[in-house]
Amino acid sequence: MLLLISVTLTVGVSLGAPAQEITCDRPFILNGNYIPEKTKYTLTDIIIYHCKEGFYPATKRMIARCTNTGWEPRPRCTLLQVKPCEFPKIKHGHLHTADRENTVPVGKWYDYSCNDNFVTHSGSFWGRITCTREGWSPAVPCRRRCLFRYVVHGYTPSSEEYHKDYFQGDTVRVECHPGYSLPNEQTSMTCTENGWSPPPTCIPVKYCGMPVFENATAVITGARFRVNDTLDYKCLDGYENQDGKSTASMVCGEDGWTHLPTCYKSTDMCGRPPSISNGDITSFLLAVYPPGSRIEYQCQAYYQLRGSKYVTCNEGTWSEPPKCMDPCVISEQSMNKNNIQLKGKEDKTYYAKTGDLIEFVCKSGHTAATSQQTFQAVCQEGVVEYPRCE
Missing domain, CATH: 2.10.70.10 (Complement Module, domain 1)
Incomplete structure (x- = not known):
């Protein structure tokens, strides 16, 4: 890298001629620029220079001054072959310096101390952290x-x-x-x-003992199992578990085995429960159900459930499911035909469940043509007998 510096000093050729002023030529900084830019610089003039990305300045303050021997220090930008360190942060400790720099050159060091329950790398109260080619050393100042x-x-x-x-x-x-x-x-x-x-x-230390098997055998045996250990078991011929499979696993948990190894006769297992009109079961359907399983039903809105809402699996067969009885639909058309209306209600269409009592009255200007008892009708499986007014 060449730096062109010109210093001109001319001595008068005759007595009494004044010496010319010392000046510096414009500096040539490869991979850098500076301010202010002039054609000539006089003694003590200062420039501030900056380097392009990937290069770093030769001086910490990036300042050069015009002297009688040229620019001092010589401004130059060097390829960044050794990356400087960022200003250190001492985790669980304190850095002891008055100056804070954006970057720190390789070789520079600082003193530091650590908080309670942490020690410096040397073990003494004061430690030293140094910028190296690989970064700060030690990498963990306070241990x-x-x-x-x-x-x-x-x-x-x-x-x-x-x-x-x-x-x-x-x-x-x-x-x-x-x-x-x-x-x-x-x-x-x-x-x-x-x-x-x-x-x-x-x-x-929690352990699970060897479980008692019914209609199944363990794939491996042992006196005790640790938490999170898995035990595989196999159902006897003609038996299957509640998932309809002949093999399964259980896990030793904090409170013991996740489940007991239970296998059932294949002929005692039930398939999906029977479906009912206008109703459904309240749980997710399974492919098979073990003996003793109980399923709950519910009816759709306005339908009345008749019978037990539960069915039970017994020897491969489900018990009798309930029925959902039709509601009564009291329409405006039917009431207008009989010159009646709902007592205390303004519904144009009214739904009633089986067994519900429905009260009617005559419309204004009309009188009852049927007995007073007919004005208190009962919904019977979707059918209701209307009173009539004239």
């Missing part, structure tokens, strides 16, 4: 310090472990009392940024 003093439902740490300091990333083995374990049956814990993981607390 967590963990103390191992006790174990809930476990054995007390040894004297060496009790007096030892553990730092972020260190692991220590934990011994629990019989019948207890760390979560997920771990045998050690690690010092992390947030302390011990898992905490030094042993919890009761």
Whole structure:
């Protein structure tokens, strides 16, 4: 890279001739620009220069001054081969400096200290963080310090472990009392940024015993199973589970097995429950139902359910389903034909369930032509006898 600098100093050829003023030519900054731009610069003139993307300035303040030996310091932009560091942030600590810079050159360092329960990399109160080609070193300036003093439902740490300091990333083995374990049956814990993981607390170990099988056998056998262990079982020939399959699995949970291994005779299983007119079951349909299954029915609006709303599967057969009785439709046309109207209602069309009492009155200007009892009609499976007025 060439930097063209011209310094002109002319001495008078005769006594008493004044010396010419010292000037600097316009600087040539490859991959950079500057302000202010002039044809000539006089002694002590200053320029401020900036580099293009991918290049960095030779001076921290990006300022050069015209001197009697040329521009000082020499302004230049260098290819960014070594990336500077961004100004550091000390997590769980404090940086000790009065100056804040956008970028920090490689090799520069700062002193720092850490918060309580965190220590510097050197272990002393003051630490030093340095900008390197790979970034800040150390990468984790403040490391967590963990103390191992006790174990809930476990054995007390040894004297060496009790007096030892553990730092972020260190692991220590934990011994629990019989019948207890760390979560997920771990045998050690690690010092992390947030302390011990898992905490030094042993919890009761839960197991599931071998279940009693009825009309089924286990694929594998064992005395006990841990939480989340899976046990596969197979129904005996001629039997199937409530899903209509001959094989299934169950899982050991915190409160025991998810379900008991139950298999039923294939001939005792029921298919889909019978359908009814103007009604349906209240649950999702299954392909098959085990013996003893009970299904509930409900009728559509205004239809009256007659019989038990439940059906039960027994020896492969469903019990008798209920019926949904038709409602009575009291229309304006029928009431006009008989010169009557609903008592206390202004409905043009009225729906009544089987067994409902319907009260009528004569329209204004008309008198009853049937007995007074007929004006209190009862809906009977979609049929109602209307009174008549003249």
